[in-house]
Amino acid sequence: MSEQKNDIKIGLALSGGGFRASFYHIGALARLAEIGWLSKVEAISTVSGGSIVGAHYYLHLKKLFESKADEKINKDDYIDVVNNLEKEFFDGVEKNIRIRTFSNLINNLKMFRKNYSRSDRLGELYEKLLYNLFVNPAKKRIRMRDLKIRPKGHMGGEEFHPKNHNKSRTNKAPILLLNATALNTGHNWQFTASWMGEPDRGLPDIDKNMRLRRLYYDEAPIERLKNISLGVAVAASAGVPGLFPPMAISELYPDITVQLVDGGVHDNQGVEGLLNEGCSYIICSDASGQMADDKEPGDGILSVLPRSNSILMDRVREAELVSLRNRKKSNHINDFKFVHLKKDLIKPEITWLTGEDKTNQVKDVSGTTNYGVDRDVQRLLSNIRTDLDSFTEVEAYSLILSGYLMTEKEFQDKQPDDKLCDFHQKCGKLKKLMEKPSNPYRKQLKIGSSLFLKAFKSVLWLKILGLTVIAVALGLLIILMWPHIDEPIPGAEYLRSWKTLIIALIAAVVPLALLQIPGIRWIYYYRIFKNAFLQIWIATFGFLFSWFHLLIIDPIFKYQGRLKQLR
Numbered sequence: 252m253s254e255q256k257n258d259i260k261i262g263l264a265l266s267g268g269g270f271r272a273s274f275y276h277i278g279a280l281a282r283l284a285e286i287g288w289l290s291k292v293e294a295i296s297t298v299s300g301g302s303i304v305g306a307h308y309y310l311h312l313k314k315l316f317e318s319k320a321d322e323k324i325n326k327d328d329y330i331d332v333v334n335n336l337e338k339e340f341f342d343g344v345e346k347n348i349r350i351r352t353f354s355n356l357i358n359n360l361k362m363f364r365k366n367y368s369r370s371d372r373l374g375e376l377y378e379k380l381l382y383n384l385f386v387n388p389a390k391k392r393i394r395m396r397d398l399k400i401r402p403k404g405h406m407g408g409e410e411f412h413p414k415n416h417n418k419s420r421t422n423k424a425p426i427l428l429l430n431a432t433a434l435n436t437g438h439n440w441q442f443t444a445s446w447m448g449e450p451d452r453g454l455p456d457i458d459k460n461m462r463l464r465r466l467y468y469d470e471a472p473i474e475r476l477k478n479i480s481l482g483v484a485v486a487a488s489a490g491v492p493g494l495f496p497p498m499a500i501s502e503l504y505p506d507i508t509v510q511l512v513d514g515g516v517h518d519n520q521g522v523e524g525l526l527n528e529g530c531s532y533i534i535c536s537d538a539s540g541q542m543a544d545d546k547e548p549g550d551g552i553l554s555v556l557p558r559s560n561s562i563l564m565d566r567v568r569e570a571e572l573v574s575l576r577n578r579k580k581s582n583h584i585n586d587f588k589f590v591h592l593k594k595d596l597i598k599p600e601i602t603w604l605t606g607e608d609k610t611n612q613v614k615d616v617s618g619t620t621n622y623g624v625d626r627d628v629q630r631l632l633s634n635i636r637t638d639l640d641s642f643t644e645v646e647a648y649s650l651i652l653s654g655y656l657m658t659e660k661e662f663q664d665k666q667p668d669d670k671l672c673d674f675h676q677k678c679g680k681l682k683k684l685m686e687k688p689s690n691p692y693r694k695q696l697k698i699g700s701s702l703f704l705k706a707f708k709s710v711l712w713l714k715i716l717g718l719t720v721i722a723v724a725l726g727l728l729i730i731l732m733w734p735h736i737d738e739p740i741p742g743a744e745y746l747r748s749w750k751t752l753i754i755a756l757i758a759a760v761v762p763l764a765l766l767q768i769p770g771i772r773w774i775y776y777y778r779i780f781k782n783a784f785l786q787i788w789i790a791t792f793g794f795l796f797s798w799f800h801l802l803i804i805d806p807i808f809k810y811q812g813r814l815k816q817l818r
Contacts, residue, residue: 258531259532259585260293260294260528260529260530260531260532261288261291261292261294261533261534262293262522262525262528262532262533262534263283263296263425263525263536264295264296264297264520264521264522264524264525264533264535264536265296265297265298265300265302265304265305265536266298266299266300266301266515266519266535266536266537267298267299267300267301267302267514267515267519267521267539268299268300268301268519268538268637269299269300269489269491269636269638269639270344270637270639270640270642271300271635271636271638271642271650272299272300272304272539272637273301273303273344274341274344274642274646274647274648274651274654275536275538275650275651275654276301276304276305276538276654277333277336277337277340277651277654278651278652278653278654278655278656278658279590279655279657279658280333280336281330281333281337281654281655281674282654282655282659282662283534283658284326284329284330284332284333285330285670285671285672286662286665287329287665288662289329290326290329290421290422290423292423292425292534293413293417293423293425293426293528294428294524294528294530295309295426295428296428296521296522296525296528297429297430297488297514297521298430298488298514298515298518298519298520298521299488299489299513299514299515300489300538301521301536301538302429302430302484302488302489302514303377303381303485304336305427305429306377306382306427306481306484306485307336307339307340307381307382308333309398309427310382310385310393311336312332312424312425313398314385315332316400316401316403316422316424317400317401317403318403319403320402320403321402321404321420322421324422326670327670330671333672334672334673334674337651337674338673339381339384340381341642341644341647343380343381344381344641344642344647345641345809346380346641347641347801347805348373348376348377348380348381349638349639349640350640350641350797350800350801350805351380351797352369352372352373352376353793353794353796353797354794354797354798354801355372355794356794358372359793365499366499366501368495368496368499369495370486370487370490370495370496370498371483371486371498373489373490373495374480374482374483374484374485374486374487375482377481377482377485377486378393378481378482382481392478392480392481392482394478394479394480395442395444395447395468395481395484396444396478397444397481398427398443398444398481399411399444399445400413400424400444402420402424411424413425413426426443427443428441428442428443428521428524428525428528429441429443429484429485429488429514430488430514430517430518430521430524431487431490431512431513431514432511432512432514432515432516433449433463433511434510434512435461435507435509435510436461436463437517438458438460438462438463439452439517439523440487440511440514441465441524442479442484442487442488445467445468446467446468447466447468447479447484448463448465449462449465450527452527463504463507463509471503472502476502476503486498487511487512488513488514489513489514490512491513491637492512492513492516497511498510498511498512499511515539518567519564519567519568520537520539520568520572521535522571523571530584532584532585532587533584533586533587533588534588534589535575535587535588535589535590536590537589537590537591537592538591538650538654539568539591540637541591541592541593541633542564542565543634572589575589588662589661590654590657590658590661591657592633592653593629593630593633594620594622594629594657595621595626595629596616596620596626596629596630596633597618597626599616621660622656622657622660623656623682623685623686624653624656625685625686625688627693628649628684628685628688628693631693631696631697631699631700632649632650632653632696634700635696636699636700636701636702638702641805641808641809642812643695643699643808643809643812643813644809644812644813644814645681645695645696645812645813645816645817646695646696646812648677648678648814649681649696651674652674652678652682652685653685655674677814678814680814681817684817689817692817694709695709695811695812705808706804706805706807706808706811709807709808709811709812710807710811713807
């Protein structure tokens, strides 16, 4: 970055991948802060988990730029920003946002309404638990339009335009692009501090779908859309299909209800937004879920459909990254820096049964990466769940350290350090374990890949207790039912016996389970069942279960994952 400095525009992409990605990105941000590169970034494009942490980081940047003049901001200020981000973000994640989406009975019942869903609730929780320090008590929500940065001392208070005014600044005030995907068109939908909508992709001869033109918030037809909140934008960007319902935006376009899902459906790395903004130097932090090998893939519909989707997503990721690499080779961009969760893991080459190995096939895929992490540990980190539940200290800081070490290696020729981020103070033992892992450490990371029952897997007595309760309950049921298994049911003799009822219940449950499969049309009676009984059941049971989980199960899980427990 020497003689072409004035012509280079640096963009930072933070990929999707739930809170796993968020913590990994904090590590990348930490290293970029220490070497003084965050001050050069002019655009931040985020997806899903990257949007959750990227918005948090941006709020801290806004506070910094509006409280301190450009000439007084230095590298230490960016390190302080990352230090605050790391502490606040971990504290918020520990509260288990996914479970808390069901923790309020009134909000659970509100989900009967068409204009309120779990995604809306998720947006409220992001602001309440993660961004609460920046919420204006008078407005109660953070509006997207409030994210505009107004740097201290800028031209007598004149409105700041990043594209025009960053050229004269030492510390660039970046724009934030929160990326979602519009189910209506299949296009990328973006939220910024100034506008929302679909940017022009410049593909008139290829893409013939309609484009939902972007608009400034002041141009929105109703007040609700003029004041759309940060929580809504982040929830839309992080709305994993199937896990959360689409974020609906109505009354914006004629006869169209915009349905937004996770930005990763369109571009899980977020680099397209940077190219659209004219960035010529791209830094990409990628903690997305990369497809794993499968020696015995299933041949049933429940196996083939998700596996096929994984192949498609993997192909899209590869095409996008290869395109960036080719742009660098052809000098269409100045540089492309890329870190990802499987970096420097060895790719095995498999020879057929009767074939002779002529490729120096690598049989040992273990060892240590070039950034100092045991390869088995790095594989376990790449398999940690992409979820929005609570993360233990071990999980969170292992991901942070992984992102940090990779970024350190990628920028190894940059300026020496003088001040380091605070997380190093608590990660001394962790860094040694990541290089030479103990069995208990491996076990914690392996458990981290599970979506459910993590506490039961990590605590032996809890697992035994759970299995005992289930066994006793089943035993009592069998003991009570066995003498009457062939007797007719009082008032329902047409069922012939309790055995018939059990078979009938199984026959009813299996079709209901099959109806959850994408692509199978829901029949009318199931819609009625779902919208009435199921919603009420979820509202009440979800409320009770969430508090049971938050008060009993979660503390056990987090205690087992404290850094002090490492050995």
